[in-house]
Amino acid sequence: xxxxxxxxxxxxxxxxxxxxxxxxxxxVEETAAYDRWRDEDEANASSADSLWDMVDSLxxxxxxxxxxxxxxxxxxxxDAHKRRRRFMGISAIAAGFxxxxxxxxxxxxxxxxxxxxxxxxxxRTTVYLADGSVMQLNTDTKVSVMVNDSRREITLERGEAFFxxxxxxxxxxxxxxxxxxxxxxxxxxxxxMGASSNLISVLSGLxxxxxxxxxxxxxxxxxxxxxxxxxxxxxxxxxxSATVATFDPDRAFAWRKGKARYKQTPLADVVExxxxxxKAPLEIxxxxxxxxxxxxxxxxxxxGAVVDALESAFSLMAVRRSDGVxxxxxxxNR
Numbered sequence: 001x002x003x004x005x006x007x008x009x010x011x012x013x014x015x016x017x018x019x020x021x022x023x024x025x026x027x028v029e030e031t032a033a034y035d036r037w038r039d040e041d042e043a044n045a046s047s048a049d050s051l052w053d054m055v056d057s058l059x060x061x062x063x064x065x066x067x068x069x070x071x072x073x074x075x076x077x078x079d080a081h082k083r084r085r086r087f088m089g090i091s092a093i094a095a096g097f098x099x100x101x102x103x104x105x106x107x108x109x110x111x112x113x114x115x116x117x118x119x120x121x122x123x124r125t126t127v128y129l130a131d132g133s134v135m136q137l138n139t140d141t142k143v144s145v146m147v148n149d150s151r152r153e154i155t156l157e158r159g160e161a162f163f164x165x166x167x168x169x170x171x172x173x174x175x176x177x178x179x180x181x182x183x184x185x186x187x188x189x190x191x192x193m194g195a196s197s198n199l200i201s202v203l204s205g206l207x208x209x210x211x212x213x214x215x216x217x218x219x220x221x222x223x224x225x226x227x228x229x230x231x232x233x234x235x236x237x238x239x240x241s242a243t244v245a246t247f248d249p250d251r252a253f254a255w256r257k258g259k260a261r262y263k264q265t266p267l268a269d270v271v272e273x274x275x276x277x278x279k280a281p282l283e284i285x286x287x288x289x290x291x292x293x294x295x296x297x298x299x300x301x302x303x304g305a306v307v308d309a310l311e312s313a314f315s316l317m318a319v320r321r322s323d324g325v326x327x328x329x330x331x332x333n334r
Contacts, residue, residue: 013037014047031124032301035258039299052257118142119159122277122301124255132166133173138192138255139277139300159276160192162256165205180235181212189227190253200225201232201252209233209242260298267292267314271328278303280320285327289316 017034038045117127119137127135129147137143141159146152152168154161156177165173167186175182177193180200187205191198200209209225224242225233230249233242251261260277262270268290271282277300284290296313298306307318307326317329 013044014051017048018051031258035299035301049257115145116142117145121279124258131168131171134164136162136164136256138162156191156193158193160190160255162188162190162253164188176212179212179237179240181210183208183210196237198235198237199232200227200235201247201249202227202229203249203253204229209235211240254297255300258299258301260300262294262296262298264293264295266290267294267328270294274298274300274306278306280324280326282307282326282328285319285329289328289330 017037038048117125117135117137119125119139119141121140123139125137127137127145129135129145129152131147131152133147133152135143135145135154138160141161142157143159143161144155144157146154150171152171152173154163154173154175156175161175163173163175163184165184165187173184175184175191177191177198180191180198182189182191182200185206185208187207188203189205189207190201190203192201200207207227208223209227210223224235224240225244227233227244230246231244232247232252233244235242248263251263254261260274262273268284271284275281280303292314294310294314296309298309300306310316310328311318315331317331319327319329321327
């Protein structure tokens with residue numbers, strides 16, 4: 001069990017927040033509150049990041065065990081308070097995990113039917129699959145899930161998802177994104193679907209990337225890339241090819257913690273990426289700004305804070321148009 005020390009209050013709050021986010025039921029408002037809590041004290045962020053690092057180091061089964069441990073720690077830390085309301089019911093977090101467990105067991109026993117999961121702009125959620133794997137959906141994402149005792153298939157219809165897969169040699173874990181086929185070999189990885197290309201990034205284990213075959217085609221697909229930890233592949237639909245390169249996991253997976261991180265990234269690419277999260281789009285008004293290098297960490301839960309940071313750190317001026325579009329100018333040009 002995790003020990004409580006002199007930082008008990010911060011550690012307890014960190015555990016509550018991380019357990020809540022892992023439960024997959026966190027609302028947009030709660031996500032914003034979590035981000036404010038992180039920002040108000042560096043120790044809060046450090047405590048939460050330590051827990052997230054622990055989660056990232058585990059496999060899917062380990063994550064579930066950690067969540068159960070978090071619940072037990074919370075129950076122990078608040079035992080005195082809970083005695084005063086012993087008959088009022090179990091804690092909300094424990095109930096959330098119990099509901100997930102019941103739902104997962106029920107789905108496992110039922111006749112398999114595709115399940116649909118979807119997030120809107122600015123939303124993220126975590127889904128616990130019937131086989132013990134965990135799926136995290138980023139903003140504006142839609143997936144179709146067929147997971148049962150004979151098949152494990154995910155179809156990414158749009159957006160981006162991260163998968164912590166429970167290893168099962170007899171039942172490969174397959175993710176389809178357009179005509180890209182991604183087969184997990186026991187790992188943690190993400191798939192991001194684009195208009196003309198898909199991005200596959202591996203945190204741990206091995207992932208095989210190939211072209212998706214038609215249902216009536218029994219030929220074995222040619223493997224285009226075998227990705228190892230720290231590698232990602234860009235699959236281009238037009239050429240049916242994959243280009244492999246190394247990447248920075250802290251930046252690629254920052255969205256799992258409600259952040260967007262950039263390092264010497266052109267402003268045009270930053271704006272395109274940030275617009276995935278916000279309903280009011282950003283637009284570069286001065287073409288000379290498109291190549292402006294941007295380095296920094298931004299909250300994807302608070303567009304106002306993002307705009308303020310861009311203005312102050314990069315000498316920009318933001319003007320909101322009547323249709324809601326936020327135009328970015330160089331300060332000296334206005």
